[in-house]
Amino acid sequence: MSMQVRNSSATGRACHEGHDQHHGQAGRNGHDGHDGDKLYEHAPCGLLLADTDGLLLRANGTACGWLGFAPSELAGIVRIQDLMTAGARLFHYTHCMPVLEGRGSVAELQIDLRHRDGTRLPMLVNIVRRREGGRLRDQWALFMATERQSYERELRHARKLAEEALEARRDAECQLRDLNDALCAADRRKDEFLATLSHELRNPLAPLRSALEVMRRTPAAEGPNARLLGVFDRQLHHLTHLVDDLMEVSRITQDKMELRREAVDLAALARAAVCDTAGLMEQARHSLELALPEQPVTVDADPTRINQVLVNLLTNATKYTPPGGHIGLSLAIEEDRGTGAHAVLAVSDNGIGLPPHALGTVFDMFSQLEPALKRARGGLGIGLSLARGIVELHGGSITADSEGEGRGSRFTVRLPLAQGAARIQAAAPAWPAPARILVVDDNADAADMLLMALEQFGCEVRTANSAGAALALVQEFAPEVALLDIGLPDLNGYELAQRLRALDAGRGMRLIAATGWGQEKDRQRAFDAGFDHHLTKPIDFERLRSVLAAPRP
Structure with a gap:
């Protein structure tokens, strides 16, 4: 085993002092020679005294015990080099001796000695050359390095484990970042998919809703056909609510839902929700018990959103109650200090x-509650999630209670009462005076059905199926209002709005985006392009009436 030399250290000085004590220092400190010999003999390190050629002159008991010799078998008989391994002996001659002769000391020399039985003994050695009685003597201090090497191995192993753990942590962090990026990308793709799905579903619903509005204002809507039209109306509302729920849940999870709060009568909203779900309850032959106060219960809320909550809860109760069941709707005021x-x-x-x-x-x-293949009641399972999100945005809470399967359910919504609320808004007025309206949609069915519906309300209407046709028609028709689809074959609706705003005839025109794209970014893009209003398909004619009746923004 090779030997290593370190040039400076204070290690072992205490053991070298054992030599000094042996030569009379202990007596100078007030201790007798016996105590000094005892300290020398049993020092926690091996102590050797040798001449410059390596001949051992004395060895303490600790060194003799480690080497397996009696003191009499070493002193004056054995040279220190004889106790070294071959490699250590060579290193001692070529490296250690020159340093010792030139500097007078060698510190922390790692060397292998041999036990009497041939066992290798790893040692850490300090050597000091001093003059004693006119002669140079080498004082050796030996330290067993077995535990040191074991400790160093443990340190190296611990360092290796720490480095491996650090590397594993870095890999895990990289994986988490990659996973987070993948989840963010998947979330964006989900939002894009929902927006596209919503758009594609709303496009065919639009002409159906317009056609239904036309049919309801014809003689054919009377008699036996009234029931058929009622079925169409309910199913169209149901499909529209499913599409809206998809988009609303997406907005809530992204904290993008915007509330348009006002002082509203919760009792009136509850009665409106009952009307909205009356067809479903009648079809299921349910009985409905109402417990609503006569006086207004005023809350500061978005009436459209709260109506969504009530309709979802009533629809949910209707679906999950067997035919001929009993449903209750109650409203009360609860005081809490x-x-x-x-x-x-x-x-x-x-x-x-x-x-x-x-x-x-x-x-x-x-x-x-049931796997998809076993469900017969329909639904996407998002109505209650949407209801909770809307209620919590209003600072309220919603809870579910049930005594168990087959024993009914109860859903309770709590909303803070408005403090000093303004008066409840009056009922919406009738349709405004007839207007000249331009409808632009590449879906001919949607454009024609909307034309027929608007004509039922006394409006003068023209249609165009492209942006180019719309620009040409504006010059001769001079519309007051333009309902523009966004996805047109030549220019999109945003570009068409900008072109219209650049015309003299288009500066005072009321521009309404009528589109299947209903995300907040779509609304903002429409306003940036010059639109006054943004309506999603299928057009809610009551909402359109409000838009036409309101002063231009």
């Missing part, structure tokens, strides 16, 4: 109920 007054809306039923394990997850996205 800690949280203030709240309006408490409750929708109850005697339907299939909720098992205990479902009470904690019923409001989760896509939560369903």
